[in-house]
Amino acid sequence: MTSDKLFGAQTSITTIVYGLVSFLLLNHFGVVFTCAMLLIVLFKLAIYRGLIKGPSETLINLLAFTIILVVFVAIGFSNLVEMFVSLLLGACALKTIQAKTKKQAMSVQLLNFFVYPCFFIFSQNVLSLLFVLVLLVVNLAQMLWIEHGIEIRSASKQAAKHLLLALPLAAIMVVLLPKVSPFWQLPGAKKTQTGLSEDIDPFQISELSRSDELVFRAILPSNAQMQPPFYWRTLVHDKFDGTRWRVSPHHDVQLQAPYRAVGESYTVIARASGKTWLYSLGQAKSATRGVNTNHFGTLFMQKHLSSSIEYQVTPIHITDSGLVNWQYRVNTALPEEINPLATEMSRQWDSRADNTAEFIEHMKQYFVQNSFRYSLKPPTISASDSIDVFLTQTREGFCGHYAATAAFMLRAAGIPARLVSGYLGGEYNEERGYYSVYQYDAHAWVEYYVPQQGWYRLDPTAWVAPDRLTGSLSELTELEEEFKDNLGLSLMSYSNLAVVNWLRLQIEQLDYQWTRWVLNFDHQKQSRLLRDLFGQYHKVLPELSVFLLLITIFIVRFWYLQRQQIVKLPAAVRLHHAVCRLGGDGLHKVTPSQALSALQSQYPALSQELEEFNQYFVKSRFSRAPLTKAEAARMKALGRLIIKKAKK
Amino acid sequence: MRSDWLQSWLADIIKRKHSAVQITLSHHNIYIVPSRQGGFFLCMVILNFILGSNYQNNLILGVAYIMLLILVLALIYGYLNLHGLTIQVLDIKNNFASKPVEVRLKFTAPHDCYSLDVASQMYDSSPSNSNYQQGATVSSLFLHSEKRGRYQLGRIRLSSRYPFGLVRVWTYLNVDRTFCIYPTPLSCQLTFSTQEATESQGQYLHQDTQSHENFDGLERFRPGISKNRISWRHFAKNQQLLVKQYSGDSYYSQHTFDYAAHDGNKEIRLSKLCYQILEADKLGDTFALRLSNAVQVGVDRGDKHREACLEALSDF
Numbered sequence: 001m002t003s004d005k006l007f008g009a010q011t012s013i014t015t016i017v018y019g020l021v022s023f024l025l026l027n028h029f030g031v032v033f034t035c036a037m038l039l040i041v042l043f044k045l046a047i048y049r050g051l052i053k054g055p056s057e058t059l060i061n062l063l064a065f066t067i068i069l070v071v072f073v074a075i076g077f078s079n080l081v082e083m084f085v086s087l088l089l090g091a092c093a094l095k096t097i098q099a100k101t102k103k104q105a106m107s108v109q110l111l112n113f114f115v116y117p118c119f120f121i122f123s124q125n126v127l128s129l130l131f132v133l134v135l136l137v138v139n140l141a142q143m144l145w146i147e148h149g150i151e152i153r154s155a156s157k158q159a160a161k162h163l164l165l166a167l168p169l170a171a172i173m174v175v176l177l178p179k180v181s182p183f184w185q186l187p188g189a190k191k192t193q194t195g196l197s198e199d200i201d202p203f204q205i206s207e208l209s210r211s212d213e214l215v216f217r218a219i220l221p222s223n224a225q226m227q228p229p230f231y232w233r234t235l236v237h238d239k240f241d242g243t244r245w246r247v248s249p250h251h252d253v254q255l256q257a258p259y260r261a262v263g264e265s266y267t268v269i270a271r272a273s274g275k276t277w278l279y280s281l282g283q284a285k286s287a288t289r290g291v292n293t294n295h296f297g298t299l300f301m302q303k304h305l306s307s308s309i310e311y312q313v314t315p316i317h318i319t320d321s322g323l324v325n326w327q328y329r330v331n332t333a334l335p336e337e338i339n340p341l342a343t344e345m346s347r348q349w350d351s352r353a354d355n356t357a358e359f360i361e362h363m364k365q366y367f368v369q370n371s372f373r374y375s376l377k378p379p380t381i382s383a384s385d386s387i388d389v390f391l392t393q394t395r396e397g398f399c400g401h402y403a404a405t406a407a408f409m410l411r412a413a414g415i416p417a418r419l420v421s422g423y424l425g426g427e428y429n430e431e432r433g434y435y436s437v438y439q440y441d442a443h444a445w446v447e448y449y450v451p452q453q454g455w456y457r458l459d460p461t462a463w464v465a466p467d468r469l470t471g472s473l474s475e476l477t478e479l480e481e482e483f484k485d486n487l488g489l490s491l492m493s494y495s496n497l498a499v500v501n502w503l504r505l506q507i508e509q510l511d512y513q514w515t516r517w518v519l520n521f522d523h524q525k526q527s528r529l530l531r532d533l534f535g536q537y538h539k540v541l542p543e544l545s546v547f548l549l550l551i552t553i554f555i556v557r558f559w560y561l562q563r564q565q566i567v568k569l570p571a572a573v574r575l576h577h578a579v580c581r582l583g584g585d586g587l588h589k590v591t592p593s594q595a596l597s598a599l600q601s602q603y604p605a606l607s608q609e610l611e612e613f614n615q616y617f618v619k620s621r622f623s624r625a626p627l628t629k630a631e632a633a634r635m636k637a638l639g640r641l642i643i644k645k646a647k648k
Numbered sequence: 649m650r651s652d653w654l655q656s657w658l659a660d661i662i663k664r665k666h667s668a669v670q671i672t673l674s675h676h677n678i679y680i681v682p683s684r685q686g687g688f689f690l691c692m693v694i695l696n697f698i699l700g701s702n703y704q705n706n707l708i709l710g711v712a713y714i715m716l717l718i719l720v721l722a723l724i725y726g727y728l729n730l731h732g733l734t735i736q737v738l739d740i741k742n743n744f745a746s747k748p749v750e751v752r753l754k755f756t757a758p759h760d761c762y763s764l765d766v767a768s769q770m771y772d773s774s775p776s777n778s779n780y781q782q783g784a785t786v787s788s789l790f791l792h793s794e795k796r797g798r799y800q801l802g803r804i805r806l807s808s809r810y811p812f813g814l815v816r817v818w819t820y821l822n823v824d825r826t827f828c829i830y831p832t833p834l835s836c837q838l839t840f841s842t843q844e845a846t847e848s849q850g851q852y853l854h855q856d857t858q859s860h861e862n863f864d865g866l867e868r869f870r871p872g873i874s875k876n877r878i879s880w881r882h883f884a885k886n887q888q889l890l891v892k893q894y895s896g897d898s899y900y901s902q903h904t905f906d907y908a909a910h911d912g913n914k915e916i917r918l919s920k921l922c923y924q925i926l927e928a929d930k931l932g933d934t935f936a937l938r939l940s941n942a943v944q945v946g947v948d949r950g951d952k953h954r955e956a957c958l959e960a961l962s963d964f
Contacts, residue, residue: 110688113693114696117699120707132711136714147763147809147812149779150779162718166718167714170713173713173717174709179701182701182702518707522704550717554720
């Protein structure tokens with residue numbers, strides 16, 4: 001292969017890798033940029049195959065300009081990280097088209113050491129780690145190929161050897177070397193996903209699309225206070241415009257009112273969501289930096305959650321002085337002249353009821369007696385009086401329908417009420433004792449206010465589907481078919497097969513450990529671990545031990561490699577030395593065959609064996625053809641026999 | 649001032665440590681530093697470290713540490729790549745001006761040895777970069793020197809950028825040998841100093857002929873006989889080196905090439921003499937060279953004699 005062709009092949013490989021990376025990050029970069037990258041890959045391959053001539057400088061500049069334009073338009077300044085990484089990818093891809101000399105090809109390979117780890121900004125699971133490690137091995141192998149002309153098989157072997165040697169040491173360094181706090185704040189990667197939304201309009205949805213994507217995990221203390229049902233409060237919707245329940249504008253305002261802690265803390269490990277809100281049971285406060293509480297008692301972050309986070313939650317009780325006037329107005333506000341039937345119904349119940357509890361009992365009776373049904377695929381209702389239609393005609397829906405209806409009717413009766421969305425339940429892992437909550441556990445319920453007492457939770461869905469309260473939606477046998485239909489192709493949909501379910505749980509557990517101990521191994525965890533490991537010297541010893549360990553390992557490795565090179569006497573010679581040791585020191589000074597004949601006189605009983613051994617030795621050392629395998633084995637056996645017999 | 653002193657001190661050390669015909673590389677004669685690409689690689693390590701700690705991303709941090717370790721490993725592997733290698737200068741083939749001088753080197757490697765770059769520090773040399781398999785290999789280094797003369801071979805630099813081009817490993821071989829650059833042949837008439845020829849040999853025959861009519865027979869090749877007289881046809885047929893013999897001594901003329909017999913400046917004269925020597929050698933004639941009263945080469949013929957004459961031309 002000529003050097004030009006070689007560089008062409010190498011840079012083509014790199015371009016294909018860029019294409020692959022942008023394809024895998026399609027969710028973040030969008031279709032437009034990914035298509036542009038794939039076009040560049042095709043362009044490069046066409047040049048490599050000789051179908052098109054290499055582009056001129058002007059064309060490259062034009063392409064670069066186009067890429068910048070595509071990035072600005074398709075990704076935009078609002079996604080700063082995506083923009084940065086996509087610009088980097090685009091620039092590198094163009095550089096591979098331009099690279100002609102060895103130096104240029106090498107600089108692309110070197111730059112890849114920065115480009116490939118950027119993948120971790122977007123995805124941090126075990127598979128991504130493997131993917132990036134493979135990319136690094138390929139990159140190192142390419143460097144060996146370009147720089148030294150070592151053919152690919154040997155090059156990849158050497159590269160893998162280097163990486164595998166460095167990998168465990170690097171892991172030790174991550175664990176032991178002190179974590180540096182961030183120098184400056186960098187924008188995180190945003191994420192688009194299915195999940196909770198800020199507006200709830202259940203009547204427009206014909207089919208609830210659910211995903212089995214993990215939202216968070218929780219490690220709860222096992223005491224009486226922490227018993228199912230687990231209502232994970234996330235968002236509070238208190239603005240109703242006739243069709244939609246909108247999230248409260250006060251959602252990211254810090255709590256001012258006094259509060260007291262009312263229970264044991266627990267840990268939540270949330271996945272990157274790209275949103276600011278977090279999850280907690282009831283009203284909560286967190287000691288973790290960056291996690292705040294708003295006056296609804298739910299948790300939120302100042303910046304978007306771009307990587308997974310582990311936070312501590314303490315249940316609290318907000319001891320405020322009840323609803324002030326404007327809050328009362330907000331929580332009872334309804335648009336005029338919609339749903340006349342529902343309004344009328346709730347006025348009637350209100351007149352018959354003495355207190356809120358009785359009102360709710362009336363509402364419950366209505367739902368139970370009229371055989372409402374829980375369904376994930378309800379018919380859509382497009383009429384403006386959607387709640388009337390739901391109450392009298394369709395009578396079929398999921399949590400959003402029941403919660404929205406109940407909240408409307410409460411407000412119609414003048415009871416302050418609001419919609420809360422979050423998650424219900426969770427899948428319990430018995431081996432490790434944690435709960436996993438998935439997107440399909442999303443739920444909506446109602447909170448109503450009782451003067452002098454505070455806010456209470458009301459879940460109207462439970463009236464029609466009481467099973468929904470305990471455990472996860474996935475465990476609901478009644479809705480199994482419907483549920484799996486909605487999930488599409490995933491391991492979850494085959495979880496009634498024992499093997500598949502076992503496999504799914506294993507993967508899930510591995511991911512749990514990975515998230516806890518690798519991704520969220522932060523300063524706090526590190527100092528705890530170091531204190532356990534090194535006791536009172538935990539400030540100095542870790543660094544020292546890393547250096548000592550590295551130095552020892554390198555010295556041992558070095559010594560081993562060097563030794564291998566020097567002490568490589570042929571097997572026959574080593575065997576001969578071993579045999580000659582029988583005769584003492586004097587035999588070093590004579591020729592090999594003289595030594596053997598000296599031994600013959602020393603051990604007359606062994607003379608025949610020694611003679612045969614000598615023949616083999618002479619043959620192995622002085623004949624042109626090497627010993628056959630059988631001969632070598634025979635010689636080895638002879639040598640051992642002689643030593644054994646002589647020592648008797 | 650100071651750097652001069654440092655340079656000469658370094659040169660002195662290198663001369664002391666690396667002067668030999670043969671050198672076996674080990675820890676006291678291998679030098680190793682990260683290369684420019686290694687520096688760039690280190691920048692990537694720092695970038696990754698900053699990215700990893702700012703995002704508090706342990707995976708990126710891990711990659712940064714992996715890269716740092718790879719760089720350290722590269723230093724070790726780079727050293728081991730050359731360690732144990734034995735280099736020996738076999739011989740140097742003199743050549744004419746503006747033609748490359750071939751230095752034949754023998755590499756004995758106890759293991760595979762990658763990307764060894766051999767270059768002379770004194771002269772321009774064609775870059776030779778190759779991987780050596782375990783065992784002995786002979787390879788050539790071509791030096792380009794323009795001017796006629798006799799030169800010290802000087803310092804040869806052996807370097808490698810294995811692995812990944814991240815490090816620069818190098819050593820020197822300082823061989824105390826010389827080579828000659830002959831003048832470029834300049835075609836001219838074969839002029840004869842007739843008197844001397846007749847006086848010393850007692851016979852004179854002006855033979856300016858190229859036609860070899862008086863073919864006599866073949867005899868075995870002996871070292872020293874001009875290669876021009878080998879019968880290649882026989883060699884091709886039965887691998888025997890035979891020399892064509894022509895009838896009568898009269899066929900082989902005897903010449904004395906005299907510096908004074910030419911005109912032009914010194915270099916032109918030497919170039920013409922060079923041409924004459926080559927021509928006479930091609931014809932298998934005996935010849936003598938007379939450059940000045942002090943520098944003379946006696947009458948003889950054969951490869952050795954030709955070399956001696958050409959070296960005399962280079963030295964003059």
